[in-house]
Amino acid sequence: MLHLLFWLLGLAAIYSYLLYPLVLKLAGIFTGVKEPATEFRNSEQPVTMSLIVTAYNEERRIREKIENTLAIQFDITRLELIVASDCSEDSTDAIVAEYADRGVRLVRASERLGKENAQLAAIQIAKGDILVFSDVATQIPEDALQKLERYFADPSIGAVSSEDRFISKDGSVAGEGAYVKYEMWLRKQESQLAGLVGLSGSFFAARKEICQEWDIHSPSDFNTALNTAKAGLRAISAPDVLGYYQDLADSSKEYQRKIRTVIRGMTGLSRHKEVLNFNRFGLFSLQVISHKLMRWLAPWFFIGFFIVSAILADHGWFYFLAFLGQLAFYTAALIAQFLPNLRSVGTIKLIYFFVQVNVALLDAAIKFLAGQRMTTWKPSAR
Template identity: 45%
Template sequence: MELVFAVSLLLIVHAYFGYPLSLKVLGRVRPKPVIRRYCQPPVTLIIAACNEERRIGEKLENTLALDYPREKLQVIVTSDGSSDGTNAIVRGYAAQGIGLHVCPERKGKENAQKEALEKATGEIVVFSDVSTMLDPQGISEIVANFADPSVGCVSSVDRVIGRDGKPCGEGFYVRYEMWLRKLESRANSLVGLSGSFFAARREVCRGFSGDMQSDFRMVLASNRMGLRGVSDPAAVGYYRDISDGRREFDRKVRTVLRGLTVMFHNLEFLNLFRYGLFSYQYFCHKLLRWLVPLFLATALTANAALSLKSTGYAALLAVHCGFYGIAAVGWWANSLPRGVVLKVPLYFVTVNAAIAVAWWRFISGKRMVMWSPSQR
């Protein structure tokens, strides 16, 4: 039992801290900086929308304010079976160069993006959600990374904005992920992109799947071609946070479930002899992280068994249970605690509970293809 407890803890620590530390060391020993140069290739901006009449106008006004040559920027709003006034609003912007592609039947975000790609003419394809606002220089910044021939796709950096439209404090989860992406970019390649704002070379988009998570799969397509994915801190996507914690929990479950589907269709990337460092990243960032709920369960079980024979392990069990107790109080209070000591347990337990639910649904044969935009 002591071995089970020790190994479980070791794997949990490596998933969240050992992996980033190894990337930090690699990034210093053999950094892979991105060669950025401002350039203006033809770009296609694809905006996926589904019943977005409340927000689509704001998104299109934000798009028209982008500082990129209009003759080189093709904008396509791809409507995923919208049944409200979304299509009519978009048609009102036709004279300003906004194109509309209507998917008559709702089949999910990726299918809508795939259909829009058939009409795309740009060398670089940028994908963005309706809820995500961009800086005027947003397209120019993200495109500058493609001056580096080793780059196949680029992720933005997520920033949370308040209800007043101004930047506000970011959640622990967002800050951790942005930090991890920075380390991955410096050492080698990202393993996943920000689904709300990312870009890829047109050739990387070939074979685009209409039923798999595009932001995850795009990185895999890049690495399959010998290219990499990077994160650009100058390309920022602003979005409003989801105020309802339970709705955010459901979103995390959907995201992981979709990610598991992609991973199990691309197990080849675990082949260290073929993909080298990226295989290690793929294992640590995805598979190992998604196995943490299992390690948490084995650690708690082993700790409980050991506590029957040792006062030391009994004390550790009390700390163990206290950690989960703090998370439970934060969850049932239905409001985010202010102190870091309270935030971390709630964040950690919530994320891993969502992963556990996603695993259960995946093993049960459920798959997530249909996409419903989060209400922010």
């Protein structure tokens, strides 16, 4: 029995990281991949866009964000700019009001209920066919909306996600590390099949009709991807639409950001459990289970696998090596926790990152099961 449990837990632990990509590849071979049309639609009424920026106490960065937004190259007669204030208590609203004569609209939430509630206030007054959502910390290239528009020429596309690029403290652009490449590859495969199961929350767009079912208690990026699937459309990743934002000024806050992101994701899925119905959503359900649910469960599988490996360590050389390998892996991460300089060293860097992510997943799951939810938070300094 323990031997069977060893293999089941081992396979379950690595499924979302190693086996799921193979499942996507095989699914693409058997079902065929879907490429979005990228030609402009021929219409006497070109698509209009509303760009919504959400802000809470962003007096330090809001002016730079507005200037970045105003520099976007897009037909101004087809573009609406809205800043949604989540009851900011500093001078954010006053700064936004200075740009009223340049077409920037300010909408203030009636009470502070979080990012999604502020976005909802903006959605209710937005006039665009396509709603584009962006965070204050994200800088958008001048041609980004022109590229976004091309994807919506395909009527089967309901939402489009940007790809993230990080600006390091020295000004260099990152975003090509092993993990990012892996995630972007997954996004590409999902885009070509049933669609993304999550968008980049810092910069994404969706058809206005997709945004009518706006849940203020779920993360808008995840909620939009799920609503797109429920509408029979696809959410895709656009590799040529980029969003740039800086690393957190305090790297210790990254762990808390991971926990917040996971708790919000779990909250979203718990409020959209119907997408797990394979009979109704088919391949999309498999993608949600594989990419989200199985990854959230992975830390529990890893713990179980480690315990079973320890029990079976004297049942043969294979089980002994399996236990020894895990012990060495986790020991390396533990050493890096106490010796920060090691975190930038090749393999140690990957090991530490992987373990930290899974510890954060475990921490988030415990908090979620204990009833903790997160709709409001103070933006981290960048």
